[in-house]
Amino acid sequence: MDKFSGQKRAAQFLFPSIDPFESVMLDTGDGHEIYVERCGNPNGKPVIVLHGGPGGGCSPVMRRYFDPSKYHIILFDQRGCGRSKPQASIKNNTTWHLVNDIEMIRENFDVSDWIVFGGSWGATLALLYAQKFPKRVNNLLLRGVFLMTKPELDWFYGGGAGLFWPDLWKKFKDPIPTDEQSDLIKAYNTRLFSGNIRQEMEFGQHWSAWENALASIASNGISA
Incomplete structure (x- = not known):
């Protein structure tokens, strides 16, 4: 589903707006560069935030679901989405490519295990990631579950x-x-x-x- 729908109404209940302390482009090695940003406390409990769609991309509101003083909040634009490159490309862009990208991000930031948080299509990705890499998930937090059945x-x-x-x-x-x-x-x-x-x-x-x-x-x- 669309990345913005409903977020404006939800924003009043979330933590205050924050900016990333780091943003990087990670090369997947097969023609894509993934935009990744980190917010909150770099020494806090790590959480990966998975946006919906497919195709939605992250928005600033998505940084605000977790207390930035306690959590190391990691967000990324999935292949072909948002600030990732090439934009709207469907080459080498399958569900399993996205699942493996999540693991690549974990390894890049030397995170041993983390909370995996996703909504809608992001919930689907979260479940698939947890199935493939169960030892890397300490908690699953899902909203608006849509499994593409x-x-x-x-x-x-x-x-x-x-x-x-x-x-x-x-x-x-x-x-x-x-x-x-x-x-x-x-x-x-x-x-x-x-x-x-x-x-x-x-x-x-x-x-x-x-x-x-x-x-x-x-x-x-x-x-x-």
């Missing part, structure tokens, strides 16, 4: 969730020809990777508006 995808993109936001659902599905609406994920995938920049931007906006609506019960589908 077929029933979940069918609900979100097959009309079930559209019952709650009928106007936004109509805006999401109507740009797709009727004969393709039985598989909206496939139809959008074709247009989002068509090579036509104007079309990709148009359908990217439709997709983002729908995901924003799903990210919070109070959302109107518009990213603030």
